[in-house]
Amino acid sequence: MINFTSEFNTLNYIIKNSRRILLVPHSRPDGDAIGSVSALKEYLQSLEKTADIACFDPLPDYLKSIIPFEFEYPDHLDLKSYDAVIASDSVERGFDKIKPRLSKNQATVLIDHHPDITICGDVKIIDPKSSSACEIIYDYLEFNKVKITKNLATFLMIGLSSDTGNFQHSNTTVRVMEIASNLIKSGASLSKIINAGFANKKISTLKLWGKAFEKARINTKNNMIITVITQEDIAQCGASIEDIAEVSSILNTVPGTNFSLVLSQRDNKTIKGSLRSEEYKGTNVSDIAHQFGGGGHKLASGFEIKGKIVETGKGWKVV
Numbered sequence: 001m002i003n004f005t006s007e008f009n010t011l012n013y014i015i016k017n018s019r020r021i022l023l024v025p026h027s028r029p030d031g032d033a034i035g036s037v038s039a040l041k042e043y044l045q046s047l048e049k050t051a052d053i054a055c056f057d058p059l060p061d062y063l064k065s066i067i068p069f070e071f072e073y074p075d076h077l078d079l080k081s082y083d084a085v086i087a088s089d090s091v092e093r094g095f096d097k098i099k100p101r102l103s104k105n106q107a108t109v110l111i112d113h114h115p116d117i118t119i120c121g122d123v124k125i126i127d128p129k130s131s132s133a134c135e136i137i138y139d140y141l142e143f144n145k146v147k148i149t150k151n152l153a154t155f156l157m158i159g160l161s162s163d164t165g166n167f168q169h170s171n172t173t174v175r176v177m178e179i180a181s182n183l184i185k186s187g188a189s190l191s192k193i194i195n196a197g198f199a200n201k202k203i204s205t206l207k208l209w210g211k212a213f214e215k216a217r218i219n220t221k222n223n224m225i226i227t228v229i230t231q232e233d234i235a236q237c238g239a240s241i242e243d244i245a246e247v248s249s250i251l252n253t254v255p256g257t258n259f260s261l262v263l264s265q266r267d268n269k270t271i272k273g274s275l276r277s278e279e280y281k282g283t284n285v286s287d288i289a290h291q292f293g294g295g296g297h298k299l300a301s302g303f304e305i306k307g308k309i310v311e312t313g314k315g316w317k318v319v
Contacts, residue, residue, distance in 0.1 A: 001139065001175065002127045008143045010123050014107045018083035020050045026093035027056045029071075030245060031162025034059065036088040036111065036133040038067050039155040043141065052077060056094055060242045062196055066154060074098055082106060087121070089133035089159075095119065111136055113163075115286070116295035128297065131171040134159025138179050150187030157188035165249055166194055170279035170299060207237040212247045212262070216254075217315070223258040225251050228309050228316050231265045241266065244274075252276040258283045263316075265309050271318060275301045 015021065023040050025033035037053050044051040055071040079098060084107040087095035096119055099108065110121035113130040130136050134156045141148065148156075160180055164172045167180065184190060208229065216227040229244055237243075244264050251260035259277035266272050273292060275285035277299050284298040294303025307318040 001129070004125055004127075004136075004139070005143075007123055007125045008140055011109055011125070011140070012144065014084050014109065014123070015044065015047065015049065018049065018107070020052075020082045020084075022077070022079065022082040022085045023051055023053045024085060024087040024095045024098055025053065025055050025071075026089055026095070028093075028241060029055055029057060029060070029089075031063075032132045032134055032159035033089040034063055034067060035155045035157070035159030035162065036137050037086075038069055038158075039134065039137050039141075039152055040086060040088065041069055042149070042151050042155060043146065052082075054079070054098065056097070062242070063158070066158065066193065066196055074101075080106070084109065086111065088112070088137070089114075111140075114296055116290075131173065131176050132159045132163035134163075135176065135179060138183075148183065148186040153183040153186035153188035154193070157183045157190060158193055161190065161193055171297075202239075202243075204238040204240075205243040208233060208239040208243050209247060209250070211237065212244075213251075216251060218254075218257060223256060224261055225254050225257040225259075226261045226263070227251065228311070229262065229264040230309055230311070231267075248274040248276040252278065257281075259285050259288075261288075263309060263318075266304075268308060269306055271305050271307050271309060273303045273305070275303075 021044055023037040025037045041051045041053060053069055053071050054074045054077055056074060059067055059071045079101050080103045085102060086109040088111045099119065108121040109123040110117065111125045111133055113127055113133055113136060115128040117126055125136060127136055138156050160176060161167065164176060211233045212227045212229050216225055218225045234240065244262065248260045248262040258281045259275060262274045264272050275289055277283040277285045279299065286296055286298045286301045289295055289301035289303045292303040292305055294301060296302055310317050310319050
């Protein structure tokens with residue numbers, strides 16, 4: 001774990017001298033992005049600070065029963081009215097669009113566990129060895145000897161469980177399990193979180209997964225398992241983009257594969273690629289993502305390219 005004593009102290013100074021603070025997760029927020037900004041909002045409110053969450057996408061339905069906060073569309077907020085801005089988790093997918101609209105006198109803080117962060121901030125708290133942004137925020141709260149309430153524990157557990165695949169991925173370290181144990185002791189219900197985020201699936205989600213699994217193919221040259229999800233697939237199933245998130249992780253469990261790739265059409269001109277692998281498979285998917293202008297961890301990475309997925313008699317192609 002990186003020693004962030006200096007950065008944590010600077011963040012304390014910024015919070016102490018700020019009345020209004022804006023929190024920014026990444027677009028199409030996942031459990032870690034949601035959990036991290038929710039934990040920060042809960043903490044800041046305990047200090048009697050005003051904290052708003054700005055996101056280009058709404059809070060996903062599956063977490064609305066657990067997260068009591070609203071996600072505000074950035075255009076609906078006076079972004080320059082905040083004294084400080086804290087961007088959490090994969091800050092180059094959301095904060096990059098907000099930062100140019102901020103004023104120079106607003107303090108900016110970046111909290112992330114993804115490598116290859118090129119965007120600038122006044123304070124950068126980035127540790128690629130951490131399992132999640134929530135792990136870093138837990139360390140920050142522990143540094144300040146903050147009592148972990150039931151709400152804080154729940155929000156942090158959402159991020160911790162999300163980015164470790166319910167503690168199945170290789171980033172589930174001894175430290176992660178220690179934190180998870182402490183969060184459960186503080187009142188986090190792991191079963192409730194797993195049921196909301198993973199087990200409680202709508203029929204539309206399952207239908208979309210079925211289409212994705214039916215299309216899956218293995219490339220015997222590199223043992224890659226790949227599938228595609230088109231806009232038509234999503235519409236036919238009555239599903240949403242949120243329902244795509246776990247497909248790459250599930251495909252990665254297929255025996256004899258080195259990594260999984262899911263290509264999903266996000267709009268008429270944008271395709272997102274999601275890559276997953278495991279330590280024992282010996283494939284660094286971050287290297288693959290970099291070839292397409294993306295990035296991430298060696299076992300979980302992604303990229304976006306311009307184009308449209310077209311299905312042919314021989315498979316798929318990008319045009």
